[in-house]
Amino acid sequence: MDREGAGTVMELRNAWKTYRMGKEKVHALSDFSLKIHKNDYMTIVGPSGSGKSTLLHMLGLLDVPTRGSLLIGGRDISRMGIDERAIIRGRKIGFVFQVFNLVPSLTAIRNVALPMMIQGVPKQVREERAARILSSLGMGHRLDHLPSELSGGQRQRVAMARALVNDPELILADEPTGNLDSKTGEEVVKLFDKLHKDGRTLVVVTHDPSIARHGERTVWIKDGRIERDTTKDTNKPK
Numbered sequence: 001m002d003r004e005g006a007g008t009v010m011e012l013r014n015a016w017k018t019y020r021m022g023k024e025k026v027h028a029l030s031d032f033s034l035k036i037h038k039n040d041y042m043t044i045v046g047p048s049g050s051g052k053s054t055l056l057h058m059l060g061l062l063d064v065p066t067r068g069s070l071l072i073g074g075r076d077i078s079r080m081g082i083d084e085r086a087i088i089r090g091r092k093i094g095f096v097f098q099v100f101n102l103v104p105s106l107t108a109i110r111n112v113a114l115p116m117m118i119q120g121v122p123k124q125v126r127e128e129r130a131a132r133i134l135s136s137l138g139m140g141h142r143l144d145h146l147p148s149e150l151s152g153g154q155r156q157r158v159a160m161a162r163a164l165v166n167d168p169e170l171i172l173a174d175e176p177t178g179n180l181d182s183k184t185g186e187e188v189v190k191l192f193d194k195l196h197k198d199g200r201t202l203v204v205v206t207h208d209p210s211i212a213r214h215g216e217r218t219v220w221i222k223d224g225r226i227e228r229d230t231t232k233d234t235n236k237p238k
Helices: 052-059 082-094 108-118 122-138 152-163 184-198
Strands: 008-021 024-037 043-046 067-072 093-096 170-174 202-205 217-222 225-231
Touching: 008 052, 008 225, 024 052, 024 202, 024 225, 043 052, 052 202, 082 093, 093 152, 108 152, 152 170, 152 184, 184 202, 184 217
Parallel strands: 043 202, 043 217, 093 170, 170 202
Antiparallel strands: 008 024, 008 067, 217 225
16 A cells, blocks of 8 residues: 555655675665655564664665665755755654763753754744653653753653654654663653654664564565565555
């Protein structure tokens, strides 16, 4: 099922990513095509070396295909320079990392406000928006705490708030529960479920089958290619 009516947020079209290892060429992605639709909750799974990290970097506009296209709103991002991609990334994509990547010397509210500072949002607006989003994730009582004063789950909530603060079209998460105990990991996954119900578009890279099961759509990749692409309701290829 193609779901064109749902709107396409991003598309990789016949994308290759090739690296040179001495005289040998290594294909991290091979003729890879994938559409991400609005309000998708996609989980990406696969063994180590399957191409998950390369794919995530591509979707996050941190890298471009060696051949093929990466399309957002009909525009081929792979033809753009680093600076132009960075502007689009700041406006359209939010990242949630396994290691949180919070600035140790900044409080929770200032960590969340940081992407807005880069976008030139006035100080009062960014502080109000950061406080509002942190409060919506149950962190309203920790606005002025440093990362070292927060638990792992609280730090991941701050990281999620930072990813959401510019109202991105797409949220990318890389092993978001990898550094958390199972109970805290379940709490974070419930937040992802809520974001999806609120209309967000999510792509979560994970090795954990219990996390992958939360996605409405699961993409298995192996050797740089899509092995399976199924939806939860039908368990059949899309």
